[in-house]
Amino acid sequence: MKQMQKQIKLAKRPVGVPTIADFDFSKAPIKAPADDELLIRAVYISVDPYLRGRMQDTKSYVAPFKLDEVITSGMIGQVVESKSDRFSKGDVIIGNLGWKEYVVASEKAVQKIDPDLAPVTAHLSIIGMTGLTAYFGLLDIGQPKEGETVVVSGAAGAVGSTVGQIAKIKGTRVVGIAGTKAKCDYLLNELGFDAAINYKEEDVPSALETACPNGIDVYYDNVGGEISDAVFPLLNKFARIPVCGSISSYNNVKPDMGPRVQSALIKTSALMQGFTLGDYSERLQEGRTALATWLNEGRLKYEETITEGFDHILDAFLDLFKGANLGKQLVKVADFEK
């Protein structure tokens, strides 16, 4: 075992788009686990748009990262040394853990995963945080009904692509908005979306009007900004808008200005609700079971963009804001050992 390891801390709070200079790469000794703790080798690290929010020192649904502390996110790892009765060396675990090559965690902070249920990385995407975020936002807030029209932005991302597929399972017309022709082709040809709009090439308001001849009943919002502005004039009576993300504004320095939504909401009696997966912490098993069932029935597909190497974690994170990833963005930092 190596005695020293790499780690990544938040060095300063980013202003606008984060840069490498906002982070501190360093080395630190590998700690030994105490009683009821595990030493874990990081294998897959999840990078997600919401982490940008935690780098800001503002009130939000999760506490901000502290300066000069190791950043944490979803991770799949393997137990190297266990001081817990509940885990053994070699177990594959998932948890919200620090960006280090070797992490010491309490036995309460991680869960064992069954590598036979689905490919392990699926636990960080389609049957993990992003799949569950799609599931609860769409079904609990969006409540799509057969024959309705569902629009999803960030449609080729890990959340959006799952939203669209669940909406298809529910018998709706699904329109995805994404940022490249390749992504739009993927939505149409691989995932069975009914229409796809390339927001970088098309005029979104008129493209939406064409793609939604019967108006919009559900808008699953991953992006905010001008793309979302274009949805409001097309809402049907009693439309529902789960507001999941606002990636277009995460790096804004100035206030994010746009047309106020109140009049559109009154005209249509529409509902708009923000949420995070934490709101559904009591119901995760329900969602995981449904997603795993659909996955094993072949009704859900998912893509991953896997970047290799601990040194490329930040590249992978920063690429999220350029729309480079198709599906879930992960970083593979080690191999599993037999």
Add this chain to the structure above:
Amino acid sequence: MKQMQKQIKLAKRPVGVPTIADFDFSKAPIKAPADDELLIRAVYISVDPYLRGRMQDTKSYVAPFKLDEVITSGMIGQVVESKSDRFSKGDVIIGNLGWKEYVVASEKAVQKIDPDLAPVTAHLSIIGMTGLTAYFGLLDIGQPKEGETVVVSGAAGAVGSTVGQIAKIKGTRVVGIAGTKAKCDYLLNELGFDAAINYKEEDVPSALETACPNGIDVYYDNVGGEISDAVFPLLNKFARIPVCGSISSYNNVKPDMGPRVQSALIKTSALMQGFTLGDYSERLQEGRTALATWLNEGRLKYEETITEGFDHILDAFLDLFKGANLGKQLVKVADFEK
């Protein structure tokens, strides 16, 4: 009986703030009722901010007024001549009827009201449309819980003043936003609000922060615009925003621009829902009974601003946009006859 009567039609669609020139005052013969119809003498005519929306030719929750047709709104009148078995001469009725001194209406278009239940004009306000709008928006969407903080804008208006009083009945801390010192004094001294903010004199963001030390759980929005913008940074987790009106924008010619709300909704998992009273058409009796009970128990107060004379209907309507009225704005156009 007079043979000719006054009436008011929409002459053209207002651009910005409506003016007298947008309307057509004329005279027309009084019609005779056909079978199952009534001839009604207008007594009280309701003027309401939402009528501005109907003067616009845009998709909304009710069809726009047609040009060169008589404008309609809530009216209390008295039956002058009945060709219906269900109504007799002298009955006091309520309905959505034209701005004429004498209206012919189907027996299906009006309801008899019991003048002994409450003062007749209460049927156009506290136990009528505005009271019911307050009731359903606050209780069905806002769902205030004891000890929470409820903020209401347009607080001295017919809807807002009822919202605040129902919120007090439900055991919440109530903060009203209104536009004059007299209105604020009325909220504090007559209606028992816990705090009142004069948006024309005070800095609303900082005044709200002072008035809401525990944040905001429910924001009943009657106005939209900058006043509503100031609420979003103070929302608590799982806050609810019934969006009832947006009077600040009704006369806007340019798009109504402001800070986008998506990030604030995500941070707090807040819900924002537009609605109109029509959404609750199946439940009106429930609301009317509750409101009448509270009224008769002395737990609800209401104010009216009554303008006299058919010729002043438009003055009364236009004054709404200047914030001149306290409570429900009505126009008395005739006396009841014994």
